Every structure is written in structure tokens, then in C-alpha cells.
Amino acid sequence: DAGVIQSPRHEVTEMGQEVTLRCKPISGHNSLFWYRQTMMRGLELLIYFNNNVPIDDSGMPEDRFSAKMPNASFSTLKIQPSEPRDSAVYFCASRPGGGGATDTQYFGPGTRLTVL
Amino acid sequence: ILNVEQSPQSLHVQEGDSTNFTCSFPSSNFYALHWYRWETAKSPEALFVMTLNGDEKKKGRISATLNTKEGYSYLYIKGSQPEDSATYLCAFASGTYKYIFGTGTRLKVLA
Numbered sequence: 001d002a003g004v005i006q007s008p009r010h011e012v013t014e015m016g017q018e019v020t021l022r023c024k025p026i027s028g029h030n031s032l033f034w035y036r037q038t039m040m041r042g043l044e045l046l047i048y049f050n051n052n053v054p055i056d057d058s059g060m061p062e063d064r065f066s067a068k069m070p071n072a073s074f075s076t077l078k079i080q081p082s083e084p085r086d087s088a089v090y091f092c093a094s095r096p097g098g099g100g101a102t103d104t105q106y107f108g109p110g111t112r113l114t115v116l
Numbered sequence: 117i118l119n120v121e122q123s124p125q126s127l128h129v130q131e132g133d134s135t136n137f138t139c140s141f142p143s144s145n146f147y148a149l150h151w152y153r154w155e156t157a158k159s160p161e162a163l164f165v166m167t168l169n170g171d172e173k174k175k176g177r178i179s180a181t182l183n184t185k186e187g188y189s190y191l192y193i194k195g196s197q198p199e200d201s202a203t204y205l206c207a208f209a210s211g212t213y214k215y216i217f218g219t220g221t222r223l224k225v226l227a
Contacts, residue, residue: 004159042218042219042220043205043207055213056213056214100147101211101212102148103165104150104165105162107159110159
């Protein structure tokens with residue numbers, strides 16, 4: 001298996017632009033997580049999907065952030081409009097079903113976003 | 117607010133030394149404790165999932181223990197090697213999907 005795939009790996013954009021980050025989870029996994037990593041706050045959960053349904057988006061910073069999972073093999077995280085404070089590394093992780101918190105999360109390589 | 121703390125923040129050891137670090141977490145709402153190994157410019161890689169008080173897990177030279185009553189887990193590395201250099205991250209699961217991550221312990225093993 002190729003593992004969790006994220007694209008792009010690096011994104012540099014200007015303030016006000018729309019940014020879309022993409023994630024392909026491991027086939028057969030039914031849980032998907034989006035995290036943001038910053039120096040100040042470490043890894044923070046943004047949104048959690050189970051069976052393609054958003055279950056908890058309480059970590060999404062504000063209305064400028066949105067996430068979708070149209071099918072079991074694809075998810076997007078969109079920021080519109082982007083701001084310099086959104087600069088961070090964004091990780092996607094997937095998890096097999098059944099075990100809940102005892103199941104291992106598998107992380108993608110991350111997307112490093114820089115907003116100028 | 118649930119808080120997960122790891123100590124030390126960083127340490128340097130000589131090749132061959134054994135070392136250990138700590139993850140402290142709330143003693144309530146415990147579902148599981150995960151340890152990850154995170155190399156620079158890569159993604160976190162799972163080491164252990166621990167669920168029961170008194171659990172001990174081992175993978176090669178790395179082992180971990182769990183005390184849920186007092187809210188801590190130790191990670192041990194025996195005979196450190198340069199390839200063990202990484203950040204070791206713990207994550208406390210307070211529900212079926214809510215993970216709170218520590219800030220990690222950055223280990224550098226000097227040859």
C-alpha cells in the first residue's frame with residue numbers, strides 16, 4: 001500500500017488566495033483526520049470524518065476553513081481566503097475501523113503551506 | 117482543558133547510552149495512549165498503542181510502560197544508535213477519535 005497520500009507537498013501563496021489541500025487515505029480505512037502543526041500549538045485536530053461523514057469540525061479555526069470527503073478515497077481541506085497566520089504544516093491521517101481510539105493512525109507526509 | 121506534557125523537550129545522548137522520557141496525561145477519560153516516532157521532514161510513524169494500566173510494550177530496543185492511575189507513560193531506548201535520532205511524540209486519546217498530542221521529546225544520538 002502507498003500509505004496516505006497528500007498533495008501538494010509544498011504550497012506558497014499570497015494572502016487572500018484560495019488554497020486547496022488534498023488527501024487520499026489508505027484503502028479500506030474508514031476514519032480520516034485533518035491536523036495542523038504549528039510551533040506554538042503542536043499538532044491540533046481540525047476535523048474528523050467517519051465513513052465520509054464529518055463528525056467533529058470543532059477544531060476548524062473559522063469559516064475560512066472548509067473540508068469535504070466526497071468519497072472514501074479522497075478528501076480536501078480548503079482555505080478561502082488564506083491569511084499569513086494559516087502558514088503551517090497540514091497533515092492528513094487515516095485509521096482503520098472497528099477499534100476506535102486503540103486503532104493506529106497513519107499519517108501522510110504533510111503539506112507545508114506558506115501564505116505571504 | 118486536557119493537557120499532555122512530555123519531558124524533557126530535548127536531549128542529546130552518546131551512542132550506546134540508554135535513555136528514557138516521559139509523557140504525562142490526564143488520569144480521567146482515558147481511552148488509549150499512542151507513541152509515535154517522527155523524523156524530520158517525514159510523517160509520524162506509530163510505535164505503540166497502550167490501553168491497559170500496567171501495559172508494557174516492546175519493539176526491538178524500544179519499550180514503553182503505562183500507568184493510567186497516575187497519568188504517565190515512559191518510553192525507553194536501550195543502547196541508543198544514531199538512527200534513533202527523532203522526535204518521540206505521545207498522543208492521549210480521550211475519546212474514540214479525540215487525540216491530544218504532546219509537543220514531543222527531540223532526541224539526538226551522537227556517534
